[in-house]
Amino acid sequence: MVPEGYYLILSAVLFAIGVTGVLIRRNPVVIFMSIELMLNAVNLSFIAFASQLNSLDGQVFVFFVMAVAAAEVAVGLAIIVSIFRARTSVDVDEMNLMKW
Amino acid sequence: MLDTLWLIPALPFVGFLFNGLLGKKVPKAVVYWVACGIVGLAFAGALLAFRDLLNLPAEERFFTQSLFTWIPSGDLLVKVGLQLDPLSAVMILVVTGVGFLIHVYSIGYMHSEQGYGRYFAYLNLFTFAMLTLVLADNFLLMFVGWEGVGLCSYLLIGYWYEKPAAANAGRKAFVVNRIGDFGFLLAMMLIFSLFGTLRFDSIFHQAPLALTFGGEMATTITLLLFLGATGKSAQIPLYIWLPDAMEGPTPVSALIHAATMVTAGVYMVARCHVLFLLAPISLAIVAVIGALTALFAASIGLVQNDIKRVLAYSTISQLGYMFLGCGVGAFAAGIFHLTTHAFFKALLFLGSGSVIHALSGEQDIRKMGGIAKKIPITHVTFLIGALAIAGFPGLAGFFSKDEILWKAFSSPQGSGLLWFFGVLAALFTAFYMFRLLFLTFHGKSRVEQDKEHHIHESPPTMLFALVILALLSVVGGYIGVPKILGGGNVFESFLEPVFTRYPVLGPLTGGVHPLSLEWTLLLVSVAVALLGILLAWLLYLKRDRIPAALVKRFPSLYDLILNKYHVDEVYGALIVIPGRKLSELTYDRFDLGIVDGLVNFVGEFVVRAGEGLKRVQMGYVRQYAFAILISALCVLGYFLLR
Numbered sequence: 001m002v003p004e005g006y007y008l009i010l011s012a013v014l015f016a017i018g019v020t021g022v023l024i025r026r027n028p029v030v031i032f033m034s035i036e037l038m039l040n041a042v043n044l045s046f047i048a049f050a051s052q053l054n055s056l057d058g059q060v061f062v063f064f065v066m067a068v069a070a071a072e073v074a075v076g077l078a079i080i081v082s083i084f085r086a087r088t089s090v091d092v093d094e095m096n097l098m099k100w
Numbered sequence: 101m102l103d104t105l106w107l108i109p110a111l112p113f114v115g116f117l118f119n120g121l122l123g124k125k126v127p128k129a130v131v132y133w134v135a136c137g138i139v140g141l142a143f144a145g146a147l148l149a150f151r152d153l154l155n156l157p158a159e160e161r162f163f164t165q166s167l168f169t170w171i172p173s174g175d176l177l178v179k180v181g182l183q184l185d186p187l188s189a190v191m192i193l194v195v196t197g198v199g200f201l202i203h204v205y206s207i208g209y210m211h212s213e214q215g216y217g218r219y220f221a222y223l224n225l226f227t228f229a230m231l232t233l234v235l236a237d238n239f240l241l242m243f244v245g246w247e248g249v250g251l252c253s254y255l256l257i258g259y260w261y262e263k264p265a266a267a268n269a270g271r272k273a274f275v276v277n278r279i280g281d282f283g284f285l286l287a288m289m290l291i292f293s294l295f296g297t298l299r300f301d302s303i304f305h306q307a308p309l310a311l312t313f314g315g316e317m318a319t320t321i322t323l324l325l326f327l328g329a330t331g332k333s334a335q336i337p338l339y340i341w342l343p344d345a346m347e348g349p350t351p352v353s354a355l356i357h358a359a360t361m362v363t364a365g366v367y368m369v370a371r372c373h374v375l376f377l378l379a380p381i382s383l384a385i386v387a388v389i390g391a392l393t394a395l396f397a398a399s400i401g402l403v404q405n406d407i408k409r410v411l412a413y414s415t416i417s418q419l420g421y422m423f424l425g426c427g428v429g430a431f432a433a434g435i436f437h438l439t440t441h442a443f444f445k446a447l448l449f450l451g452s453g454s455v456i457h458a459l460s461g462e463q464d465i466r467k468m469g470g471i472a473k474k475i476p477i478t479h480v481t482f483l484i485g486a487l488a489i490a491g492f493p494g495l496a497g498f499f500s501k502d503e504i505l506w507k508a509f510s511s512p513q514g515s516g517l518l519w520f521f522g523v524l525a526a527l528f529t530a531f532y533m534f535r536l537l538f539l540t541f542h543g544k545s546r547v548e549q550d551k552e553h554h555i556h557e558s559p560p561t562m563l564f565a566l567v568i569l570a571l572l573s574v575v576g577g578y579i580g581v582p583k584i585l586g587g588g589n590v591f592e593s594f595l596e597p598v599f600t601r602y603p604v605l606g607p608l609t610g611g612v613h614p615l616s617l618e619w620t621l622l623l624v625s626v627a628v629a630l631l632g633i634l635l636a637w638l639l640y641l642k643r644d645r646i647p648a649a650l651v652k653r654f655p656s657l658y659d660l661i662l663n664k665y666h667v668d669e670v671y672g673a674l675i676v677i678p679g680r681k682l683s684e685l686t687y688d689r690f691d692l693g694i695v696d697g698l699v700n701f702v703g704e705f706v707v708r709a710g711e712g713l714k715r716v717q718m719g720y721v722r723q724y725a726f727a728i729l730i731s732a733l734c735v736l737g738y739f740l741l742r
Binding site for chain 2: 019022023024092093095
């Protein structure tokens with residue numbers, strides 16, 4: 001039986017990797033993947049707590065998170081594709097129209 | 101008619117609505133038939149109400165009619181209610197009767213004017229407001245009428261609004277009247293705080309208990325009320341607007357600025373006689389102001405050259421007589437003079453209108469003369485009016501003026517000095533009226549060539565009013581023939597229930613005086629009137645070089661009086677110019693500096709703050725994400741380290 005602490009440490013490491021990816025990558029597709037990584041790190045800690053507390057609540061939550069993540073990716077990819085069509089580039093640093 | 105009393109003021113209001121809304125669309129004939137017909141109906145109604153009132157026993161001649169609740173607000177409950185007693189009955193008869201004649205006169209006089217419908221709409225509105233004023237059974241409704249007539253006065257003085265003089269005169273009248281109205285309002289508030297009601301009947305019943313005789317409260321209230329009266333009735337110190345008001349059409353001067361509106365102050369003082377009798381100081385002030393105004397205005401009238409301005413100063417002077425009467429406690433005599441004055445002064449104004457009409461708009465009496473034969477009816481009626489106002493024995497003015505002079509002498513509040521002022525003013529009155537008459541109608545013609553052959557008698561509608569008013573000026577006085585001349589003074593005994601209805605402290609009737617004294621004073625005033633007429637005849641017909649010689653002899657005195665004692669200039673220097681300076685100062689400093697500055701500061705501040713804060717929106721998604729991360733770490737750190 002692996003102690004819960006290890007799951008949480010793994011989860012934190014995964015989350016940190018995800019954050020770093022979001023912050024340093026310029027390709028929006030990779031940023032999306034990093035966001036998925038963050039979401040899954042959270043899912044992992046949900047599962048860990050669920051098994052520790054002997055409750056199904058955490059596992060149910062994970063299903064919701066996965067459903068929302070799927071929807072988010074669908075919308076996000078659609079936006080990225082249309083931006084690419086408009087500007088032939090998807091570098092996030094070039095997307096600075098939404099300012100004063 | 102008593103149960104449908106409300107119809108009397110309502111009818112002119114209907115006329116106002118009709119002419120005000122449709123006056124431009126219907127033919128002229130419809131406009132004046134409606135306007136005159138409806139005032140005629142109101143006059144018929146007033147006559148019926150008067151008959152019904154006469155059928156009641158003398159003590160029960162007091163009728164109130166509550167129409168609806170107007171302001172129910174806590175302690176303040178104001179109902180719109182009308183009150184008919186002998187005093188208001190006399191007033192509605194004068195207002196509708198003289199008003200009707202002047203409406204008819206206006207048909208001819210205003211015939212070629214553009215704003216025919218507007219003119220008659222205002223006249224009807226005025227009649228409505230004046231009837232509201234005199235029929236009101238509480239102070240607030242009276243104030244509504246009071247302001248209503250002020251508004252109509254303003255509108256009608258400025259009837260030819262494209263003429264700057266007329267527009268300025270209207271504004272002057274309005275502003276000066278506001279000063280008086282301010283006093284009226286303060287008095288009303290004091291009365292409400294003291295009595296908890298604004299109804300005349302309840303106030304006057306409570307007054308002798310609630311107010312101490314000669315106390316500060318009674319004096320303050322009555323002085324404030326009298327301030328209102330000096331504004332509306334053109335007494336010192338607020339008389340200056342009335343001469344300028346002559347810029348309005350002549351029938352308006354006759355109706356508003358001679359016969360009815362300017363007497364509102366006298367009516368109000370008579371209506372509040374209970375309060376005034378509780379304040380002997382105020383009564384004395386009323387009498388002194390009245391006597392001073394009578395003399396002062398009459399002296400200005402001596403040298404004026406504009407036919408209407410002479411009459412305007414004459415009106416101020418006659419109003420002074422009325423206040424003199426009220427001030428010595430002879431309210432009935434004041435109202436009597438009000439009534440006869442309405443007849444002969446309306447007649448004189450309408451007569452002057454007829455002269456102006458005949459001379460194609462000429463108003464300067466130096467450019468008149470010798471026209472008596474060409475406009476005989478105007479001349480004869482004008483002569484009757486002049487005789488009546490001068491106090492020629494047997495005509496209306498003689499009885500009423502003599503009554504006031506006698507009361508000024510004999511009443512406990514009166515004195516020989518007040519009487520003397522009155523008699524001197526009577527001498528002036530006779531003189532300036534006949535100076536006006538002689539210069540206008542007699543002597544050699546000084547009319548300008550191009551106007552000379554235009555001279556024509558006025559149309560029948562105008563002559564009709566003149567003749568009726570002339571008749572009234574002859575017989576009007578016989579309703580109040582004093583006992584000494586074998587009359588019963590019907591008028592005074594008719595009004596008596598009004599002045600004995602409430603328990604009053606001050607004495608209303610004079611002490612006992614020998615009959616010979618009354619005869620002597622009577623003869624003196626007759627002699628003075630004849631002397632004035634004679635002097636005018638001597639100076640302006642017989643030896644017409646004397647006036648010019650006198651002017652040469654006393655140039656500074658003549659200038660002083662001709663320029664109306666420079667009162668307008670003094671007021672201008674003391675009040676108008678400092679007021680304008682003050683308003684410029686406050687406009688510059690306070691309005692532009694503080695008020696506008698505050699508003700601009702708020703706007704500027706928001707704009708600047710936005711300018712500064714917009715830099716935060718740099719547009720790089722990753723920096724936003726970084727900011728979120730830092731914030732999240734901060735929150736996390738806070739919870740961990742707490």
